[in-house]
Structures are given as structure tokens and as C-alpha cells.
Amino acid sequence: MENENLGHGRGKIIEELLRGRDLANQLRQVMNEGGDIDNNNNNNGSTTPFAEHLLMEVLMTFTNSLLFLKNPSTSESFDVSDLQLTKSEDSLESNCKSSILKERRGCYKRRKILQTWEKESEFPVEDGHQWRKYGQKKILHNDFPRNYFRCTHKHDQGCKATKQVQKIREEPPLHKTTYYGHHTCKVLLNPEIIVDSLSPSDHSSMFLSFDNSFPTPTKQDCPFLSSSGKRECKKEDNILVNIPPPPPPSSSNNDYLSELTFDESSTLDSDHLVVDIPHILYGSSGFDEVLNWTLS
DNA sequence: TCGATTTGACCATG
DNA sequence: CATGGTCAAATCGA
Numbered sequence: 001m002e003n004e005n006l007g008h009g010r011g012k013i014i015e016e017l018l019r020g021r022d023l024a025n026q027l028r029q030v031m032n033e034g035g036d037i038d039n040n041n042n043n044n045g046s047t048t049p050f051a052e053h054l055l056m057e058v059l060m061t062f063t064n065s066l067l068f069l070k071n072p073s074t075s076e077s078f079d080v081s082d083l084q085l086t087k088s089e090d091s092l093e094s095n096c097k098s099s100i101l102k103e104r105r106g107c108y109k110r111r112k113i114l115q116t117w118e119k120e121s122e123f124p125v126e127d128g129h130q131w132r133k134y135g136q137k138k139i140l141h142n143d144f145p146r147n148y149f150r151c152t153h154k155h156d157q158g159c160k161a162t163k164q165v166q167k168i169r170e171e172p173p174l175h176k177t178t179y180y181g182h183h184t185c186k187v188l189l190n191p192e193i194i195v196d197s198l199s200p201s202d203h204s205s206m207f208l209s210f211d212n213s214f215p216t217p218t219k220q221d222c223p224f225l226s227s228s229g230k231r232e233c234k235k236e237d238n239i240l241v242n243i244p245p246p247p248p249p250s251s252s253n254n255d256y257l258s259e260l261t262f263d264e265s266s267t268l269d270s271d272h273l274v275v276d277i278p279h280i281l282y283g284s285s286g287f288d289e290v291l292n293w294t295l296s
Numbered sequence: 297t298c299g300a301t302t303t304g305a306c307c308a309t310g
Numbered sequence: 311c312a313t314g315g316t317c318a319a320a321t322c323g324a
Contacts, residue, residue: 133301135316148315152300164315302321309313 117179122172129183131163142166153185160184 135148144167151159161183168174 132299134318136302137314137316140313146314150316162315297324299324300322303319304317305319306315306317308315310311 119177119179120168120174121177122174129161129185139166143170144168151183151185157185 130152131149132152132154133147134150136145137148139146147165149163149165151157151161153159160181161179162181163177163179166176166178168176
């Protein structure tokens with residue numbers, strides 16, 4: 001039942017995956033040479049930019065692979081077709097706006113099929129975008145209120161990106177940030193991946209960002225972490241990338257990145273593409289990354 | 297004074 | 311009707 005429709009795209013998939021593995025190995029070598037894989041050393045600037053670049057390549061490669069799997073017949077990399085979703089959004093919105101309201105508050109639609117990313121982190125982190133808080137609500141069965149943010153440039157640039165920040169735990173602190181939609185504002189710089197140690201001492205986390213800019217310190221209460229990690233993914237897929245903490249140092253596995261596995265069954269069964277990256281070696285410490293990519 | 301945050305009200309959805 | 315997402319007036323702070 002599975003792979004028949006993958007036939008056409010399979011060559012591409014394999015090609016991309018192989019390339020990804022190759023790049024990953026390069027990355028591993030770079031990091032090894034830097035000697036910063038140890039917990040004792042922290043990453044120094046010299047290798048990091050190159051490593052970031054390679055890492056981005058890897059991620060894009062796998063992203064393409066996933067999309068090829070999803071759409072085997074396509075001959076191009078993902079690019080567009082936001083139209084349907086955008087249209088439905090717009091129609092609802094314009095419906096709402098054009099007609100009565102203007103004076104009515106709260107006219108909106110609940111989002112269902114927006115592109116989303118989820119991120120959990122214990123520390124607030126800048127994601128390079130400017131957010132404005134527009135609401136806070138007590139959520140059922142949650143001890144902490146949920147905070148609602150929209151892009152500061154919603155009005156001047158029509159940027160529809162929003163995010164919700166939900167505190168999950170007090171001790172140790174844990175926050176869940178959910179991003180909705182793309183940033184269409186032009187505050188961004190080049191697409192890049194940021195691999196950052198959020199907490200140099202103990203736990204460091206990594207967040208990946210495909211379109212990012214430098215942190216813009218604002219006094220906003222919750223500029224929490226974000227992987228505004230979206231690049232042009234289609235809005236109709238769900239892709240989950242789980243990067244669990246790395247293995248203990250003792251298990252100096254040389255093939256972390258080449259061990260990337262792709263859970264095909266989950267993919268086909270559930271409209272979710274799930275990629276498990278079992279062990280990724282980066283810098284000195286562990287990181288978690290959960291990217292939730294909802295495309296329709 | 298202006299932009300950001302707070303907070304209660306409003307409305308859609310299930 | 312309960313819940314969650316958004317709006318906008320009031321308030322705060324630089």
C-alpha cells in the first residue's frame with residue numbers, strides 16, 4: 001500500500017538523503033576538528049558559521065526529501081501553492097471584515113489549518129522577530145495563562161504571523177511556544193540557522209531557524225524561544241522533527257547524523273511526516289528540538 | 297506623546 | 311453553553 005506512489009520520486013529521495021548524509025559527515029568532521037565536541041570546551045566562533053551552514057544544508061535536504069515523499073510526482077522542490085489555504089483564510093477574514101464588523105470585536109475564525117510550529121523551552125529566547133502581545137487567557141486545566149502574540153508588523157506590513165506562549169511548569173521552568181503562519185514582514189535578514197546555546201552552563205538547547213534575524217530586544221514579557229523555523233514549506237503537510245538529546249559522551253558514536261531515520265509508516269498513515277534524528281552531536285551539550293510543521 | 301501591555305468583552309466553534 | 315482566539319479601551323512606561 002505504501003511505496004507505489006513513491007516510485008517516481010524515489011530517485012530524488014535517495015539522492016537527497018545521500019547528499020544529506022554526506023553533508024552531515026562533513027559537519028561531523030568540522031566539529032571534530034574544532035575539538036569542541038567535548039563537554040569541556042565550548043564552541044568557538046571559528047567553526048560555528050561553517051557548521052551552521054552545513055547544518056542548514058542538511059535540514060533543507062531532508063526537508064526536500066520529505067516533500068518528495070509526500071508528493072512523488074512533483075519535479076520541483078517545494079515552493080508554493082499556498083493559494084488554497086491563503087484563500088480560505090482570506091475569504092473568511094474578508095467575510096468577517098468586509099461585512100458587518102469594524103465595530104464588532106472578536107470577529108475571527110478559529111485557526112485550524114494554519115501552518116504551526118511548536119517549541120518547548122525552559123528559557124525565554126529571542127527569535128529575531130518583533131512580537132506584540134495582544135491577549136492573555138486562562139486556559140482550562142492549565143495552571144498558567146496562555147499569552148497571545150502577533151507580529152508587530154501586522155498592520156504596517158500585513159504580517160499574519162502569531163504565536164502563543166504557554167507556561168507549562170514553574171520548576172524547572174518550561175514554556176511551550178506555538179507559532180502560527182509565516183512572517184511576511186521584512187524584518188528578516190538572510191535565512192540562516194541559528195544554533196545557539198541558550199544556557200551555557202547547564203542545559204543548552206538548540207533552536208533552528210530558517211528565516212531569522214538577529215534578536216531584537218524588546219521589553220516584551222515573553223519573547224520566548226522560537227524556531228521561526230519555517231522556510232517555504234507547504235501548508236498542507238505536517239512534519240515533525242524530533243531531535244532528542246544526544247547520547248552520553250561515552251557512546252562516542254561516529255555516525256550520529258548518518259543515523260537519521262525516516263519513519264515512513266507514520267508518514268503515510270497520518271499526514272504527519274515524522275523524522276527522528278536520534279543523535280546529533282553539537283557543541284558541548286544536549287538539546288531538544290521539536291519542530292512541528294503543519295501544512296494544512 | 298506614543299508605543300506596548302493589560303484586561304474584560306465579544307464572537308466562533310464544538 | 312463552555313472554551314478559546316481576538317479586539318480594543320484603559321493603563322503603563324520610556
